[in-house]
């Protein structure tokens with residue numbers, strides 16, 4: 086395994102591959118403890134020392150599982166625990182402390198090594214500033230309940246930079262893969278974080294598994310490379326290449342997959358992708374982008390919609406369903422997270438308020454209707 090460090094914490098060695106506890110193997114709808122334990126053992130044996138979970142993963146059962154497996158294997162002194170505060174559930178300043186104390190108990194530990202505000206967006210960032218969330222992070226670091234403070238992020242590039250500049254973060258966690266180079270924080274945001282001394286954790290290097298199942302055209306493109314590689318290796322090497330990236334989270338489904346990914350991370354050095362590989366990544370990206378339904382960059386300038394529509398995310402899910410042939414799964418997520426919350430395309434009343442703000446000139450109201458029909462039609 087190769088190890089890297091956060092800029093503000095050069096003494097803590099972090100494995101280039103981190104283990105995500107968001108999509109654990111399931112048995113009868115619950116975490117499959119035996120299979121998950123095998124994976125955790127394989128991770129520790131491979132030198133993986135960064136474990137990432139969150140209050141809400143697996144309906145609140147991920148953190149207790151992590152606490153349990155770390156205790157049973159007796160590896161607390163060998164792993165770094167990262168978890169996330171469910172900031173959208175907080176109503177007052179005291180809730181920040183309440184969640185953290187509950188998380189310490191669930192994880193069976195007296196400190197959390199890396200603590201994040203989960204999925205900051207404009208509303209949550211305003212809430213954190215207004216309700217003393219940043220002071221809470223300072224306090225929790227001082228009293229030793231957390232060691233380092235960060236945030237995870239799925240919103241626009243512009244807001245990402247504002248948040249990075251708005252507090253002395255130790256690290257951040259962003260989506261990055263060879264298709265999403267200019268999406269959400271993007272490589273521009275990653276470079277910005279690095280320039281400010283903020284370490285970067287990458288999530289979704291396989292785009293929820295979509296980049297592990299390549300269409301024929303992309304498979305043939307990558308087959309032109311001199312050395313054969315599995316699809317996951319192409320994806321992991323890309324995510325591990327920027328020097329700002331400290332660790333890449335992989336939500337593997339088995340011990341075998343974990344070992345394969347660890348072997349990649351053990352040989353992927355910073356800035357090691359050459360011109361030949363770059364050309365292949367560019368062609369693969371172009372293939373996916375040709376299948377995009379709408380040229381939305383997720384910039385968010387159209388937001389907020391007075392009628393509550395989440396415009397960038399609705400358009401993004403439409404694109405994802407088309408690009409990766411994942412209509413069924415994407416539609417399920419779209420329905421529960423957006424349409425049922427009256428934030429989907431069918432809630433657009435064509436008031437036109439967003440239209441002048443879109444730098445891409447997208448006919449947003451019309452395209453939202455198409456997106457909704459495509460996903461739930």
Ligand code: SF4
Pocket residue numbers: 389390391392393394396432433434435436437438439440449450453
């Ligand atoms: S046109 Fe639709 S999406 Fe745009 S601001 Fe009006 S209701 Fe919202």
Ligand code: SF4
Pocket residue numbers: 380381382383384385386387388396397400442443444445446447449
């Ligand atoms: S619809 Fe336009 S303004 Fe809104 S996020 Fe997409 S590109 Fe940006």
